[in-house]
Amino acid sequence: MPELGDPVVRAELGRATWHVLHSITSRFPENPTEEEADALEQFIFLTARLYPCGDCAKHFQRMLEKIPYSTKSRKEASKWICDIHNGANKFLKKEIFDCEKVPERWPCYKCEESNTDDRRFIENL
Numbered sequence: 001m002p003e004l005g006d007p008v009v010r011a012e013l014g015r016a017t018w019h020v021l022h023s024i025t026s027r028f029p030e031n032p033t034e035e036e037a038d039a040l041e042q043f044i045f046l047t048a049r050l051y052p053c054g055d056c057a058k059h060f061q062r063m064l065e066k067i068p069y070s071t072k073s074r075k076e077a078s079k080w081i082c083d084i085h086n087g088a089n090k091f092l093k094k095e096i097f098d099c100e101k102v103p104e105r106w107p108c109y110k111c112e113e114s115n116t117d118d119r120r121f122i123e124n125l
């Protein structure tokens, strides 16, 4: 994958991609089927392979090799993406995000297992 020279485009692409990845895992089933767990794993590995910024893609792939993960539940999958994002944050000398705060930052609106705040959001629609 060629390098993406423009730092503004790289940052916009990064923000959009993190939004997609955190949103997918925040809405991932709490008890996924084996097929769903495999699909998520494949999606993440393929995203790293095809990510349209050469250096970022290499970096993403290295993190996937190093960071242990599980796609067996929403909680574990969300932690996986949080850890990967923190790997990028560390590399870019950005603040490390507290992964306990992921459900607050990326809430699972309208999920069956919604917490009270999510239910309140739905009631207000």
Ligand code: FAD
Residues within 6 Å of the ligand: 010, 011, 012, 013, 014, 015, 016, 017, 018, 022, 055, 056, 057, 059, 060, 081, 082, 083, 084, 085, 086, 088, 089, 092, 094, 096, 097, 099, 102, 105
């Ligand atoms: P972002 O890092 O884009 O984060 C968006 C929001 O997510 C934050 O405002 C915060 O609310 C939340 N957040 C932050 N950390 C976490 C976390 N750990 N878990 C959950 N939520 C969190 N840029 C480069 O210049 N070089 C690279 O090598 C590079 N590699 C990248 C690799 C990948 C896989 C991706 C997706 C992006 C990469 N980027 C890279 C882009 C970079 O990570 C940022 O997206 C970009 O710099 C914009 O940063 P930002 O400060 O706006 O917030």
